Amino acid sequence: MSRKTIKNQKVTHHMTLIGVLLFVLTAITATPVLAAVGCDLNDPPRDVPRLFPESTSYKTLYVSFARNGGAPLRQKVESRLGNKWLALYAPIDVPYTIYEIYTGKKKVGYIHGVNQKGQFGGIQVFAALDLNGKIKTFYLQKISGQWAAKFREQRFGKKFIGLSLKDFEAFDPVTGKGSGRLAEIRNPVPQTETDFYGVLRGLKKNLILMNEFIYAAEG
Numbered sequence: 001m002s003r004k005t006i007k008n009q010k011v012t013h014h015m016t017l018i019g020v021l022l023f024v025l026t027a028i029t030a031t032p033v034l035a036a037v038g039c040d041l042n043d044p045p046r047d048v049p050r051l052f053p054e055s056t057s058y059k060t061l062y063v064s065f066a067r068n069g070g071a072p073l074r075q076k077v078e079s080r081l082g083n084k085w086l087a088l089y090a091p092i093d094v095p096y097t098i099y100e101i102y103t104g105k106k107k108v109g110y111i112h113g114v115n116q117k118g119q120f121g122g123i124q125v126f127a128a129l130d131l132n133g134k135i136k137t138f139y140l141q142k143i144s145g146q147w148a149a150k151f152r153e154q155r156f157g158k159k160f161i162g163l164s165l166k167d168f169e170a171f172d173p174v175t176g177k178g179s180g181r182l183a184e185i186r187n188p189v190p191q192t193e194t195d196f197y198g199v200l201r202g203l204k205k206n207l208i209l210m211n212e213f214i215y216a217a218e219g
Helices: 003-035 044-051 070-081 154-160 165-169 193-218
Strands: 057-063 096-103 106-118 121-130 135-142
Touching: 044 057, 044 096, 044 106, 044 121, 044 135, 070 193, 096 193, 106 135, 106 193, 121 193, 135 154, 135 193, 165 193
Parallel strands: none
Antiparallel strands: 057 096, 096 106, 106 121, 121 135
16 A cells, blocks of 8 residues: 555545544534524514514513522522423523513513424424513414424414413413313314423413513512
8 A cells, every 4th residue: 555545544534533523512512502592583573563563663671590580580480380391491691582562652562482392393482462461472483393384373372362371370281281261272283292282381481481580570
């Protein structure tokens, strides 16, 4: 074997090792970055008027456990979430984006979204809330799988209008047991209970976070 051939083999081997190392480093660093990404509307100027037809403007607020109460607040929220399926999946300093909605100069509500696990990947659940914390509508910005459109149908979304955190506290979106209006809502896709309860868990997580970050502070 010639010296040139041996040299080329060494270069190829080194390049392969470098490629493997870069791949490993990318995989290692990508996971926490993805886990720490907040849930923002993809196109707020388009999405806000669609979720709040009466809106004329909005402000973007950024809150976090680090800035708004620290570890004690995070522990309180985790206690209220009460189950690993409602976990926060994010470090204490990750910002949460809240859209404060206005009609003229009058504040009329909020829009807030959370990430939740589904059967076919992540689900992004946004809720449009009035000033009393009741759901006006909700929007699944992200949901995957062949039945995703069923969960986005208007007739399914309408079933949640007027619900508040009180309704979710009377029903467990992990076990599917409880009472009240939430217990009467039927899964539009019986083939995938995981996504149905994922949507409910996302809404409950959303309402708890808004209760602690916004409504408790305003009250």
